[in-house]
Amino acid sequence: MIRFDYVRPTSVPDAVKALAAKPGAQVIAGGTNLVDLLKYDVAKPSRLIDINRLPLRAIEDTADGGLKLGALVTNADAAYDVRVAQRFPLLASAILAGASAQLRNAATTGGNLLQRTRCLYFYDPHVPCNKREPGTGCPARTGVNRNLAVLGTSEHCIATHPSDMCVALAALNAVVHVTGPAGERQIALSDFHRVPGDRPDLDNTLERGELITAVEVPFSDFGRHYTYLKLRDRLSYAFALVSVAAAVRLDAGRIDELRVALGGVAPKPWRNLEAEGLLAGAAPERRAYEAFADRLLAGAQGFGDNDFKLGLARRAIVRALTQAVAGTPQSQSDKRVA
Amino acid sequence: MLQRTDASQRGELYRVKLAINGAPHDVEVAPWVTLLDLLREGLGLTGTKKGCDHGQCGACTVLLDGMRVNACLLLAVTCDDRAITTIEGVASLEPTAGGGLHPLQDAFMDHDAFQCGYCTPGQICSAVGLIAEGHAHSRDEVRELMSGNLCRCGAYSNIADAVWQVLRDGTAGEGGR
Structure with missing residues (x-):
């Protein structure tokens, strides 16, 4: 592990100043991904800025009936918060589908957004990787790519974003609040993560020195018509091969509004607003779901090991739309897919 | 208040105050030392095991202010002023009348919930946390919420039985809450 120094600011302005003050400084909160990356010499900060003493642990009601989750709210505190569970059960379900109880007790809301891909090549500093060392190449394209992306890839990178929480946040039109040297701004969750293009080293659209302070989830009312369906190699404590966050509002037996985001298949939670809009007014039946799936997966391309994801995702x-329309969301303890 | 001490050959050290199994500890650590390494190498508390050292197995599970966490993924310096319970301190959370063990320790023996035993300290700390959290209401939910603890010997069914018995019978319930 690389040697670094350490500071522990107690206010957001001090943290932002500390972040700007030293090149190579990195923020640490729960540390569940960063400490692992330090051990592999993938993360090589000059200084760690411990933000755990910042006052960002609250879950606040917003004027529109939504919720604002402080950046330091743990995954467990978010998932088990009564307001989150009642207003945004899709979010609670997605969080509980991810990681383990121990990790959810430490991992934070902001950190979940900022976690890095679990691509094996990214994690091994002895092999090329354009995300870790731009310009060195991407062995994953022709290598071991069972877990990797089929959508949003580029010739430079086929990594996936590993989060479950972000997939639900994307479907819920969440907004990321950040503070940086130039002040505060908001970034739509769907604009927060990037597709790699020719800059796979940039996972997201944060500017240098910006700190996530909160994630806001605006009011929505899908009732029981939601599901987070996660498919993986073992029943628990594994990253998604494919996951689907789905929410549907029905009106007089027809689809009024539909939101679907995919996880495990792309460098960011994958949505297609145009395809969602095309389903408005449609009867909730299998043929419509299949047509929607084909549109959402348009352009998907496998790289060998992960070819199966195309059929699995479809x-x-x-299945997720069937569950959501029926009002029978996937249980995260009984993993039988109904 | 964060305090630095003189730079040594090992780099800058930071003073960290921890309450470990009820006892105060005042230690100096480099910022890259994990809580797991501090417990095992620095303080001789080798009951907490290093399995994968990457947050994938749960052998290093300890309780941080009562919440179960992976000690391998926590930098010790970030735990300043916090309370830690390791397997060495679990029995004193809730000593039973007989042998002075925690009900979960008794239950693991009653159910033969191990083979090699390497994952057991993490399993038991995790189960203490599980019961305190109060989100498991069935054996299936115990299995799901214990999924962060791997057992390469495959004693899972007996582990789930042991934890479920203590949870259901409430013998360990109140002390942990």
């Missing part, structure tokens, strides 16, 4: 989308 079936998962259809």
Whole structure:
């Protein structure tokens, strides 16, 4: 592990100043991803800025009936918060589908957004990786890519974003609040993560020195018509091969509004607003779900080991929409897919 | 208040105050030392095990202010002023009348919930946390919420039985809450 120094600011302005003050400084909160990356010499900060003493642990009601989750709210505190569970059960379900109880007790809301890909090549500093060392190449394209992306890839990178929480946040039109040297701003969750293009080293659209302070989830009312369906190699404590966050509002037996985001298949939670809009007014039936799945997966391309994701994702989308319309969301303790 | 001490050959050290199993500790650590390494190498508390050292197995599970966490993924310097319970301190959370063990320790023996035993300290600390959290209401939910603890010997069914018995019978319930 690289040697670094350490500071522990107690206010957001002090943290932002500390972040700007030293090149290579990095923020640490729960540390569940960063400490692992330090051990692999993938993260090489000059200084760690411990933000755990900042006052960012509250879950606040917003004027529109939504919730604002402080950046330091743990995954467990978010998932088990009564307001989150009642207003945004899709979010609670997605969080509980991810990681383990121990990790959820430490991992934070802001950190979840900023976690890095679990691509094996990214994690091994002895092999090339354009995300870790731009310009060195991407062995994953022709290598071991079972877990990797089929959408939003580029010739430079086929990594996936590993989060479950962010997939639900994308479907819920969440907004990221950040503070930086130039002040505060808000970034739509759907604009927060990047597709790699020719800059796979940039996971997101944060500017240098910006700190996430909160994630806001605006009011929405999908009732029981939601599901987070996660498919993986073992029943728990594994990253998604394919996951689907789906929410549907029905009106007089027809689809009024539909939101679907995919995890495990792209460098960011994957949505297609145009495809969602095309389903408005449609009857909630399998043929419509299949047509929607084909549109959402348009342009998907496998790289060998992960070719199976194309068919799996299509079936998962259809199943998730069936669950959401029926009002029978996927249980995260009984993993049988109904 | 964060205090630095003189730079040594090992780099800058930071003073950290921890309450470990009820006892105060005042230690100096480099910022890259994990809580797991501090417990095992610095303080001789080797009951907490290093399995994968990457947050994938749960063998290093301890309780941080009563919440179960992976000690391998926590930098000790970030734990300043916090309370830690390791397997060495679990029995004193809730000593039973007989042998002075925690009900979960008794239950693990009653159910033969191990083979090699390497994952057991993490399993038991995790189960203490699980019961305190109060989110498991069935054996299936115990299994799901214990999924952060791997057992390469495959004693899972007996582990789930042991934890579920203590949870259901409430013998360990109140002390942990």
